[in-house]
Amino acid sequence: MPLKGGKLMLLFRNWLIVFLLIFPSVSYGLPYRSIRSHELTLRKHGITSFGNFKPLILDYKKLYANSPNSYNGSLSIIRILAIYRYLEQRTPSKFYRRKLREYATNVVLHSKNRHARAFSYFALYSLYKKSDLSVKSLWKRRLITEYPESWEAKLIKGNNIKKVTRNIAKPLTGKLIVIDPGHGGKDSGARGYFGIMEKTLVLKIGKMLRRDLRKQGASVLMTRSTDIFIPLAARTIFADKHHADMFVSIHANAARDRNITGIETFFLTTKAGKKTLLIASRDRGLTPNQLGVVKKIIVGLVQNAKINRSSILAKDIQKSILKTIKAKRRNLGVRQSSFYVITGTKMPSVLVETGFISNRNGARLLLNPLHEERIAEGITLGIIKYFKQN
Numbered sequence: 134m135p136l137k138g139g140k141l142m143l144l145f146r147n148w149l150i151v152f153l154l155i156f157p158s159v160s161y162g163l164p165y166r167s168i169r170s171h172e173l174t175l176r177k178h179g180i181t182s183f184g185n186f187k188p189l190i191l192d193y194k195k196l197y198a199n200s201p202n203s204y205n206g207s208l209s210i211i212r213i214l215a216i217y218r219y220l221e222q223r224t225p226s227k228f229y230r231r232k233l234r235e236y237a238t239n240v241v242l243h244s245k246n247r248h249a250r251a252f253s254y255f256a257l258y259s260l261y262k263k264s265d266l267s268v269k270s271l272w273k274r275r276l277i278t279e280y281p282e283s284w285e286a287k288l289i290k291g292n293n294i295k296k297v298t299r300n301i302a303k304p305l306t307g308k309l310i311v312i313d314p315g316h317g318g319k320d321s322g323a324r325g326y327f328g329i330m331e332k333t334l335v336l337k338i339g340k341m342l343r344r345d346l347r348k349q350g351a352s353v354l355m356t357r358s359t360d361i362f363i364p365l366a367a368r369t370i371f372a373d374k375h376h377a378d379m380f381v382s383i384h385a386n387a388a389r390d391r392n393i394t395g396i397e398t399f400f401l402t403t404k405a406g407k408k409t410l411l412i413a414s415r416d417r418g419l420t421p422n423q424l425g426v427v428k429k430i431i432v433g434l435v436q437n438a439k440i441n442r443s444s445i446l447a448k449d450i451q452k453s454i455l456k457t458i459k460a461k462r463r464n465l466g467v468r469q470s471s472f473y474v475i476t477g478t479k480m481p482s483v484l485v486e487t488g489f490i491s492n493r494n495g496a497r498l499l500l501n502p503l504h505e506e507r508i509a510e511g512i513t514l515g516i517i518k519y520f521k522q523n
């Protein structure tokens with residue numbers, strides 16, 4: 134009976150759809166589009182940790198292994214290459230380069246898909262630096278002769294490549310840095326000679342720093358770019374939310390002893406001494422006790438790796454500021470700190486105390502725009518140095 138059969142078929146079809154929704158990987162393989170959208174989300178947020186991409190690579194690999202010459206199979210291998218290329222550009226490493234070479238070579242040897250092959254030639258081409266010009270030009274030649282119409286070939290042939298390399302050549306391209314000018318709004322921070330308020334001063338330097346970092350190719354966000362009050366915790370949450378590569382807080386110092394002057398840079402530690410706690414509490418308006426509690430809660434979660442990176446960054450910044458200001462001012466050095474503002478973040482984080490406005494000379498210097506520019510320049514150079522080596 135045709136009607137009954139039709140109903141049965143309908144029922145069967147509905148069950149099949151439900152089944153496929155629950156177990157998408159069972160009969161049609163893994164859904165390429167959902168892996169791809171997950172990947173794009175990670176990339177959009179500038180995530181660069183291999184751990185996040187590894188499961189996606191495995192999923193793509195399964196798709197590729199199921200049917201290497203199918204449309205989705207070919208796209209999958211391109212995505213794997215694209216992920217390794219992305220990671221390599223963000224954080225160059227031998228591991229990524231090796232993987233890129235392995236996968237690309239595999240495609241060149243086995244895949245029949247022209248897009249996958251063109252992309253692999255392109256990946257191999259870009260793997261080699263000037264020192265391996267002969268290998269580099271080999272892949273370039275093969276790409277251009279076999280797939281002259283591909284965008285990869287056009288990119289290499291055309292003037293575009295010059296633009297691309299010029300952009301990549303900027304030392305901070307692809308980095309997202311959060312600048313945090315301290316205090317603001319009802320919280321004026323330290324007050325010093327000539328009516329200087331810390332909140333105004335650090336905002337000015339922060340904006341100079343933003344301009345300098347952007348010139349070097351970085352993307353920059355500021356926790357505040359106007360005179361508004363922002364709670365401490367919100368500042369680090371802001372940086373975490375944007376998956377920043379670095380967090381730089383800018384402050385100016387004040388001390389009861391008006392003779393004290395100099396520049397110091399803080400990085401996070403789990404073992405802050407009593408003196409640091411006192412300094413921190415004075416600057417934050419918390420009692421050492423309150424700060425100790427905060428420290429205990431948060432610091433326990435922070436990894437040693439981050440502390441090391443932060444301390445390297447602090448040293449790089451401190452060193453280059455002293456170089457750019459060319460003054461025989463007191464180098465107060467790099468110190469550990471349990472500033473709440475730093476402990477919350479997951480990225481290398483520092484707090485720069487740009488000088489003492491409670492010292493007459495220090496205040497005069499910080500009112501000089503040329504000196505402020507030099508401080509911003511020093512921080513920028515320190516950051517560039519850090520990213521070169523880390």
Ligand SMILES: [Zn+2]
Pocket residue numbers: 315316322323331384385416
């Ligand atoms: Zn401050």
